[in-house]
Amino acid sequence: MRTSASIVSLVAVLVSLAASCGEAAVNAVGCPTATCPTGTQCEAVTGQCLAESTYAPNDGVALALAVAPESTTWLASQAPTTGELFLTRLRGTTVVARLWLDGGPRALGRIVGRFADVETAHAGLAVVVYEDQTHGALRLARQTTAGFTFELLDDGDGGKAAVGAYTSLVIDGGDGLHVAHHDLTRRQLRVLSTVPGGCAAAGEVGRSIVLPPPPGRAVPEAHYGEHASVGITGDGALVIAFYDRARGNLALARCKSGTVSTRILDGESAEGLDTGDVGRFASLAVDRNGNPAVAYQDVTRGVLKLVRVVQGEYQVAVVDDGDPGPSGLVHRVGESAALAFDAAGRPRVAYADVTARVVRLAWGSALGEWQRVDVATAEPGVGSVGDGIALVSAGSAVTVALGRWTVLGERVASRVSWAVLPHPSAAGAATP
Secondary structure: OOOOOOOOOOOOOOEEOOOOHHHOOOOOOOOOOOOOOOOEEEEOOOOOEEEOOOOOOOOOOOEEEEEEOOOEEEEEEEEOOOOEEEEEEEEOOEEEEEEEEEOEHHHOOEOEEEEEEEEEOOOOOEEEEEEEOOOOEEEEEEEEOOEEEEEEEEOHHHHOOOOOEEEEEEEOOOOOEEEEEEEOOOOEEEEEEOOOEOOEOOOOOOOOEEOOOOOOOOOOOOOEEEEEEEEEOOOOOEEEEEEEOOOOEEEEEEEEOOEEEEEEEEOEOOOOOEOOOEEEEEEEEEOOOOOEEEEEEEOOOOEEEEEEEEOOEEEEEEEEOOOOHHHOOOOOEEEEEEEEEOOOOOEEEEEEEOOOOEEEEEEEOOOOOEEEEEEEEOOOOOEEEEEEEEEEEEOOEEEEEEEEEEEEOOEEEEEEEEEEEEOOOOOOOOOO
């Protein structure tokens, strides 16, 4: 049953990412000596203010958010027209700095960033991992006090495989990087760690290893690792949620000290019966008890689900069932799901309702009840909203970034917007 609430006091401010770093009062990254003048933007490689790309506002394919120092947020996004990867720093709805990282004409036409993730190291500096689609590789951009450094993390076994898809990054307490990504050629899940532990055994640090196929009923050929999402549990284990396409299951891999175990979370019964095609758009977050939780789409039923540990066991709950309400039209929901927990340990999920062409935020109570509010709606005419969604929770607010596209004559225009929303309890609404 849909319980979407109308919350008058919950105000969302949507901002189009058309501003350059020159319009910001402070340029905190990339160009340390001065802000860039209007019409130019900061280049991460050299720290120079260069002419802004013609297609700079056309972002929105790959989206990732991370909490940054001084009440700011990192936003990584791709410009699909040129294949460029940008990193933007936000303070609320204000652009503090905007940098070109890689790809496009300034990188010899290389197409990058279709899949990307960003996290903040403990010194407050940004770390971005992303797909190099042109070369089928996984790359890293790491911020330092002097600018950015760039590394090739995985070349696909010397170009034999296309890797770096569905990239997901987590940074441990010692600033070790752990990256999950998909091998498009061999249809496998790869994991790379820059420090011992996790999935890496002795001698495997710094290179991608292939995780074994997940359990389940017999299939003609393995195909797993899409929609990967990684985290670190309270006991220090590395966990990766991913979609097992061959079986239509949601799976969870757990790695600690080089030992890997994988289990089915949804999509197949203990007796091996198929219970539906589930697990796309998996988004993993660790709750305040140190347990993993995953938001994902049930494709068979067109609903959004959340699986998490309740009294020591994984339990599946429906967050939004696409109930038609008075309209009678069943909504298809759950695409581009993004999960985060607030400071009180309550889950927040941002996702797309492709039937209504809206992006929605849902929040759950300790009793398992869900309330929802629409965050953004597609422009009238031909277009969509929610082609990529990212979510972070910090302090008393959540930030939701979303991609959108619109057909303008013979041209398709894409852009990314973001909304900063107070948590319902902070906004004066009923506490979920």
